[in-house]
Amino acid sequence: MAEQNEYVPPKVWTWDAESGGRFANINRPIAGPTHDKELPKGKHPIQLYSLGTPNGVKVTIMLEELLAAGYSDAEYDAWLINIGEGDQFSSGYVELNPNSKIPVMLDTTTGTRVFESASILLYLANKFGAFVPEEHGAKTEAMNWLFWQMGSAPYLGGGFGHFYAYAPFKMEYPINRFAMEVKRQMDVLNRHLAENKFMAGDEYSIADMAIWPWYGAMAKGVLYDAKEFLSVHEYEHVIRWADEVGARPAVKRGRMVNRTFGEPSSQLHERHDASDFDTKTQDKLQG
Missing domain, CATH: 3.40.30.10 (Glutaredoxin)
Known part of the structure; x- marks a missing residue:
């Protein structure tokens, strides 16, 4: 790992509005x-x-x-x-x-x-x-994956996305740490989707709607311009699922709304x- 100056935390943290980053102008601790x-x-x-x-x-x-x-x-x-x-x-x-x-x-x-x-x-x-599936087991599976997404995406967005794409300069340790975690998450999905059409089995659900904008976008190489860096081609089952969900007319419309890029x-x-x-x-x- 490249040598870096070590950060020594102060005894009491204070907010530095000039600390940098793409969203520094809107970040605040209150x-x-x-x-x-x-x-x-x-x-x-x-x-x-x-x-x-x-x-x-x-x-x-x-x-x-x-x-x-x-x-x-x-x-x-x-x-x-x-x-x-x-x-x-x-x-x-x-x-x-x-x-x-x-x-x-x-x-x-x-x-x-x-x-x-x-x-x-x-x-x-x-x-x-x-x-949401009516059958209790399938409904529980949909909830499993919905809450998996809510717990996992901060590593993908706030972790990997921030340090790889938005931080004021590149830092090896956090990029490596979060890239490892994102690839582990993608492998979790890939293994699951190798045996399931959708996240909760054969039925399309809110779990797919929650996961697709994050991990489907990553699998298709449109998130953080990290397609090559993360070797997303390895996750063939996630790509298959991402293509199938993305082809739905309602999904095509939904991804256009409030879009500014x-x-x-x-x-x-x-x-x-x-x-x-x-x-x-x-x-x-x-x-």
Whole structure:
């Protein structure tokens, strides 16, 4: 390992706002709002405030899958929360999610706020009775993998993704440590999907919706530009599953919502009607 200057922690830690990193301008060691601003509300029963990151995509996939399955009460307004500009620290947002992370959802039919992506998926699954297996064993398996994702993704995003892609300079030890863990996680999935069509067996569920935006994207080489570094071609069963889930029309639509990067035709910054996919993607608005 290359020699590095050793960091000696002080007796009492203090926040250095100039410590660097891609998201240094929005990071802070306290909670609460930074400014007063009410959240907008649309006409649909469900109001979603989000961004097209993996955690946000989980929920828009679920909503589009519900609509595709005929659950018209799952109609939703998806409002863009620009985390780079600190939208998540507005008073209106913090009222719905005191943790100031995306996504957050408001069910206007009950006045219920729901934050944390897995909680939103479970809320919608329970509300509509969809995308969770009815049989107890299969349902438990879906829950196993849903909570596996919630516990594992911080290593993939906050760990590997941060040090490999976002830290102000490359550091060998944390990159090696988190690359090892991400490859172990990918192997866990690859072994499971060698014997199962979907995460909970033969039935597509919220477990697939939760895992696909993170690990499906990694398997397809579109996350952190780390395809070669992590040798993702080794995970052939994850790639097979990622292709199958990614081919679903509702998944294709869901990954476009609140997306602010990539090809303009793949970006639907806000979604307020099903027709927006045909008329309000960025290529249409810019054209």
